Amino acid sequence: MEHKIDLIALLTYVDPAYLSYQEWVNVGMALKYEGYTASEWDDWSKRDSGRYRPGECFKKWTTFEGSGKPVTGATITQMAKDNGWLPRSSDREDHELGWEDEIASDYVIVDKNWIEGKEIHEPKDWNPLQQITTYLQTLFEASENVGYVTDTWQNDDGKYLPTKGAYDRTAGELIELLHKGSGDIGEVFGDYDPAAGAWIRFNPLDGKGVKNENVTEFRYALVESDTMEIEKQNAIMRELELPIAVMVYSGGKSLHAIVRVEAANYDEYRKRVDYLYNVCKRNGLNIDNQNRNPSRLSRMPGIERNGKKQFIVDTNLGKSSWAEWHEWIEGVNDDLPDPESLENSWDNMPQLAPPLIHGVLRQGHKLLLAGPSKAGKSFSLIELSIAIAEGIKWLSWQCAQGRVLYVNLELDSASCLHRFRDVYTAFGLPPRNIGNIDIWNLRGKSVPMDKLAPKLIRRAAKKNYIAVIVDPIYKVLTGDENSADQMAHFTNQFDKIATELGASVIYCHHHSKGAQGGKKSMDRASGSGVFARDPDALIDLVELDITEALLKQEENKAICAVYKRFFQQYNPEYLRNSVSQDDLLSAKEMEEHSRRAIYNTEQAAAHAEIQRVLEAVRGRSAWRVEGTLREYAKFKPVNMWFDYPVHRIDEVGSLKDIDPEGESSQPPWKKATDKRKGKADKERRSKAEEFEDVVDNCNFGEPPTVKDIIEWYASTGKEVAERTVRDWVKKFGYMIDKNNGNVIVKVDSDDND
Template structure:
């Protein structure tokens, strides 16, 4: 058995406050050895707030050289603190019929690669080479980091931090005027050591990863194979190489286009790049993964050999183009087939799981607003499949189901299944057909959940897997089409691997939904609506008092009938079909036929049924289907905890809340705003009148109008009989002439 996990993910399982000082340093050494950055160590160290000191990690990082501490140290520390590595099967003994699968990211076999020789140029123009390098990698306004000075350690020339104070445009301008003397521009360099340059632009304040302003390029270098073979592999891999530089030593330096948006994406892309190189025989130096890394500068001499440009702009044009090529070069997609070959021998269609709605092995989405009872709907569906019963209006095939519960705690979920069974009146004859996977508080992104689900369900023969709800496992931005397409692909994996249907629920977007098509109501990207083979959408219907009156009547009648059936079934023969539809007739009948104690008990039950009826909501299911013809809308009552189909057609003529014409909605909005403005005006009038009203003093219309930011004429119009009259103000205030003959305002005597 072996495990494979990103080292930073393992690091998240280590609490730095539980390590001593030397162990903390060992973590930094291991990260540096494995090609990670000081910022990774610093970010993790901040979790120990008591011992963390700003910039301490960066200072110590430079001193970590040749420690020999590897990533295995981090793994061991994580294990010591309780981390258990994810295990995957390493393999099994091959049988005669086994197929050895090829790694789909292996493109070339280095055992068969034919080397491409690299020769030093005869007519060499060092200045032109450096200018070409700068023009390809940098914009004219970007700062360039370079090193020409070195220091000796163990008889080895090591680079200093160097310079970063000039832009590419400035350097190119000065190089064009230097008469071939690069040292006059960059400073004289030691011809035994050569010179270095940083391939990503800096901010002009330093040369660390934090000073990188644009994560454009990464360095690929390997000195474990002859240069001719390095050259061949780099070209066979079609790497998007901007500049390929001979180091003057044992390796080529490939400056590869990464085009990342930030450090996080840069790290992921470099890991992917190095992994592809390694799989294809190029043992990349992983210590070069940092974006601020130095590379060999073309146009200088190193120990008697030239550091020169081998080639520029080779391979694919961009990272995206190269990535798509790598992913598709060895795909496992089926070959196109001719229709003529299968015309007379068509494959059999998958049998229906839900008659007229969904086939086995296909996907279905149930969408609706909050409090629509979506979870109850899915539980009802699980029960219907387990027992081979009808779900709402549709017959279900019988088989095993897995309900993935991501939202409810275990006791609530189990009680809910039993409550729904009882409310549906279905006998639990096939409880073994329902498995529940309780993952509340343990949910993980769908791309990680899918393989775990597949492993657990591989031998269970489920015909349906229900995931409730998906917002708990969404990966990425639900409004992003490409990210949601990748998310929905996880459902395809489950369907294909298990041969089962996948059914899941999602919430509506914000705002009114009645005017939208069913496939446009689900929140987020349109992928949600277009990906499943069946989309069932719930939208609420507004019930008025007349509907609730009818529901209370129906509930009371049903309560009376159920009570008589349980206690005095012989009395039902005395009732007509019309009698059992009137609560007044039923109550009078029961009162006259039942004894006092029976009727008292029934009266309590009837009142409870009426009260419960006031909490009933009404819903309409509309569908968008891929395999079946569109069905007419199905109207339902949600009588907690189950949905009941409206068999009487009472809900048929009710429109959802937002099906009004646009002009009517606009008119109502204007009227609503006008009413708000009117109330605001009355409140402001009351406040300003009270502020200047003093006992025994008149309130001049002119002074009040000034406070209200209007004119006396307009104010008097509010209290008069003109079109501007405000009824609320005119009812409580009136105008009159004061002692000085000026118009004043007073409260009316009540």
């Protein structure tokens, strides 16, 4: 059965008084489209007493004939979200997360069915003067204008409603007049109708009017609920630790809590009130949304209404400020598990997650692949995707078989698909289980990781992936990669994905600038150390410094392999009887044999093939794979060749004694000296290196403009002038390419000669 949201319930979050005429019409059109009645639209519209006209909804309803682009229930859902509604977790249990759904706490603290009521007590010595004076002194500065209403009128239903009232006197003036008078509030505020009571505005005004734009300080909000017993209202407000400045009994069915929200402006006020009301509603206080107005009237204490007194119940309740209360609310709703007793688990240990990559990574854990450019990191992740799909080895490690999602952020769709097929072909693998691989192509459509994570979870929720591979992360990186707290927030998104899907999350990142050979694997990734500490497994690629002698040796192997293949095809008997084991290892000897073993046409084909493989050998790069693991013992370094488009393990050990680039054999004293020097260099990272990093990364790998550089520095809190950037361009070996959009490019060394 399709999950359907109750739109009428959502409309409790939407106040018609705050909507434009077109927005009000859109609500009606959406209700009609979704099968609701005109009466339901009319009932909701009555909440806007200022603009409501009997019969108008029914007349308008008949004009809604539908269109090619109908207004649907999604319009009301979005309005409700904008006003504080969040989908409950119980709503999510039987349907997939929506595209824009957020994974959020319910902020439930109070069970209203079990909480005991707390009585309120009318003051024994009734002193109206003291009541209103305490109210004014608690909420206002002496110089601030106060709005209040004592004049009323009755509508057709006999309900007493306030007029615009007064707003041109300060709190100090009112208090002074009250104490100079005879003790009669009416002398200062004006006589009021005892059947109706009187009202007062809880935020200061500018003395020119009583609308929202006349509010000078967005200091307080009104929390009122008249759908439950007074005693329970009192208990829940106190249990929620609301930062209440003054709590007033209305003389009717409710308490009026004047809550500190301490907003800097109207926009912040709305957001904070939405948050406040959301918490209250989730804990049983069904608040009227009309109370959101910052210039809203509340009941004035020290007044009698229909034989009942409007009085202050208490002052300065709960937390002392909005900030303290907000931090407390977030803290008690942290969704963290309770501590576990080791004693309870000692004899019944939980089962460990099964391995995804044997000896390296468990399912549901995180892996970071780090390396420099030219290492073929993306090809390596494609190889890993295939290894998981087919249940075969990746590099030196056996992989579990299952479904994998490859999130492609960098390549266009066609290039990415071709790469997968090229890797299958290069390895000679039959595509038996390509149905296990899903590719999500997001080039040009990627969003920051904290926005992408819920969308990814929604898409992958029922696919049973055992791995999600994100390639590369610089496309979704937010904040300064050298900031530990910002990168911790970034990497936490991978935890959310792993936790929600039960899948391993694998992602790649680039090395920092400079030689990497002398560093530990966990120190090579660019940016904050969070990148190295966060994953459960860090696989690092460092390039090896290939010697000319090694290349000659590899060329010899390649030539021998070509001749052997041709002999096997065209003269296998000669290969068995006339070619020794030593000959099989010598390119020169195999060439001599070819003159006797195969015809000239086959020799020509062999020579053409040899030229091809020699070019491939010269195009190879050599790499050492090292790692830092959390769940498994450290593995021995793995050496491999990157023979485009795949990586091949060095099975014969040709690379075992090769040093990484930037590292050479040195005496101990020299290594110690270099280590101290390197540490000092690292601590005083040069401006040139910093500028090079900014140019390489501030525009997601594309050449930036001067404006891009300035905006990147601004995002880190550092203001840099345009003239300064242009000076750096010249000073650090760059130029502004005026023929290609004024982008900043590196000046070739030849251009400097």
